[in-house]
Amino acid sequence: MRVLLKKRVLLVLLLGLITILFLKSDWLAAMMYPVHFKDDIRASASNYGVEPHLVAAIIRSETNYRTGQESRKGALGLMQVMPDTADWVIQKAGFTEVTEDMLKHRADVSIEVGAWYLKSLYKQFDHNKIAAIAAYNAGPGNVRKWLDSGLWDGTIDSVKEIPFGETRHYVQRVIYYYNKYKDLYPSF
Template sequence: MRVLLKKRVLLVLLLALITILFLKSDWLAEWMYPVHYKDDIRASAANYGVEPHLVAAIIRSETNYQTGKDSKKGALGLMQIMPDTANWVVQKAGFAEVTEDMLRHRADVSIEVGAWYLKSLDQQFDQNKIAAVAAYNAGPGNVRKWLDSGVWDGTIDTVQQIPFGETRHYVQRVFYYYNKYKDLYPSF
């Protein structure tokens, strides 16, 4: 009887120790919320004055850091840029030629184009990064229409008023990851 009691006590203590390690462990959180391509994200974010945490959150939401992805709607690469949008960015930013294959398979190219586009959206929406993220998903014309007509005020508190369910969930998901990354990687 005593041996069985000792084994149970040891088992409970071991489980408690494992639980504490998992709950208080940064390594577990970093394992669950990794950031790949950190150098490329940092460089592109710095080039255009956008937050690297936000770029990482968009990548996580779009492709979970997997290159070579094409969406059902035709968006390409790590940051899921539509080909027409990519062509517009390349022209406006004065980048060298960017092919669809480069967008699809080269993380550095996708991140550079996506970060530039995010900065452009941020400027279009007067540094309202919530509206910029919504526009990244739904297009700037739709978001401008929602803001101008009073359908949505551009804040995270009223995200439920975004008419497109996909965009509403996208904004929530991006800012969930954004906040996680800011907590986990403060010096990113």
């Protein structure tokens, strides 16, 4: 009986040690929250004045850094931009020779288009990061209606008031990854 008790105590201590290492380990956290395409993210974020941590958080939330993705609704690429939105961005930004296939399969193209669009949303919502994230998911028209009608005030504290459940969870997820990336990669 005592041998069994000692084994249980040792097991509990070992699990406690592993938990402490897991929670306090930056290298383990970096393995769990990697950032791929760092150079492309940095370049596009710098080009358009958006935070690279936020671009990385959106990519993580949208596709977990997998290229070639297409959503059920038709959004394409790493940053899951809808084709109509991509066409609008390409026209407004003056990008040349960008195809849907490039948007879907090339990380650099998807990040460039997505970062430009994010900058546009920042401008539309007076640099309100939370509203821009919500608009990235639900569309700027929906977010504008919510803000104008008082359904939502555009703050992180009132995210639970966002009428679309998908958008509510999306904003929470992006902010979680954004904060995690800022902690893990402060000099991104």
